Ligand SMILES: Nc1ncnc2c1ncn2[C@@H]1O[C@H](COP(=O)(O)OP(=O)(O)OP(=O)(O)O)[C@@H](O)[C@H]1O
């Protein structure tokens with residue numbers, strides 16, 4: 576567990592944190608999000624003492640970290656920054672084993688770590704271990720940056736907008752990888768992003784910050800359902816002025832966090848996602864993020880091949896567009912044999928899905944708005 580107690584931090588006359596308190600639970604995927612300059616990076620760096628608070632204290636597992644040797648501390652906390660900073664004159668294997676070597680792990684153990692980690696992200700050792708960073712794509716380098724942070728198996732990993740510079744496809748793949756690594760290894764991950772979709776996809780807990788204060792700390796579902804203020808609502812892409820009127824268009828009544836896979840996704844990956852999210856179909860997207868169709872668990876069970884989902888994509892699922900009239904979309908849903916409709920933006924990217932529950936929620940919000948203020 577990571578705990579900030581009465582933390583103050585100022586730069587010159589500018590107060591960044593004033594009596595800041597928070598408790599981040601152990602073993603969870605925690606996402607920090609908020610406008611630029613609100614203090615996300617500063618908060619992250621106070622956890623590994625790259626920045627020290629002026630007053631107050633930060634505790635990790637009950638220990639005041641100002642009393643722990645900072646070098647020792649940093650070796651026990653993985654850190655991934657946006658511009659990944661692999662050492663250009665070291666091979667991938669050498670990059671990954673930097674911290675294990677500092678910790679004086681022996682050579683065969685370092686080798687084993689490199690093997691295992693590369694396997695985790697589907698980059699074969701024989702092909703990649705002896706390459707140099709410039710011989711890898713941006714996404715591959717970013718993966719290695721993540722692996723390097725995990726190499727000494729630290730219980731805590733801090734990630735500061737690690738995927739900010741990547742194209743959407745690589746980004747989505749790495750999000751999945753990091754999420755599943757976290758689930759398998761039960762690390763505490765503190766992950767900074769600007770992107771609410773990323774926060775919703777990854778976080779067990781989302782911490783929304785503004786001007787050095789926590790505006791809301793909640794599960795993705797709770798934040799979607801009950802955003803604490805209009806800034807959070809805006810981050811979620813909802814119009815901030817739509818809260819008094821009845822739903823107008825599909826975008827007012829749809830569910831936004833849908834589980835997507837790329838069309839070249841493997842069968843087992845698709846099944847794992849369905850299991851994990853407890854759903855029986857997935858939305859499939861093309862490499863340019865446009866909508867391709869859906870894939871169901873049934874079709875996977877009956878598949879006569881074991882390659883990927885490509886040949887199982889169902890492209891006749893009923894579709895509506897975000898700006899279509901809410902009422903007629905709802906009528907279409909009720910008269911449809913499908914349990915949900917796919918909602919697309921006009922550029923054919925997936926905006927969300929329309930389910931009976933999502934419509935009911937949107938309507939309930941209007942009916943009960945007076946009660947929760
Ligand atoms: N070394 C410094 N000297 C002076 N001011 C600083 C310094 N580092 C950060 N700040 C200020 O502290 C505030 C918080 O910065 P921080 O980097 O934590 O923001 P952030 O939430 O990570 O923003 P972004 O989303 O843009 O990365 C900003 O107003 C920034 O200008």
Ligand SMILES: [Mg+2]
Nearest residue numbers: 615616617735
């Ligand atoms: Mg920052």
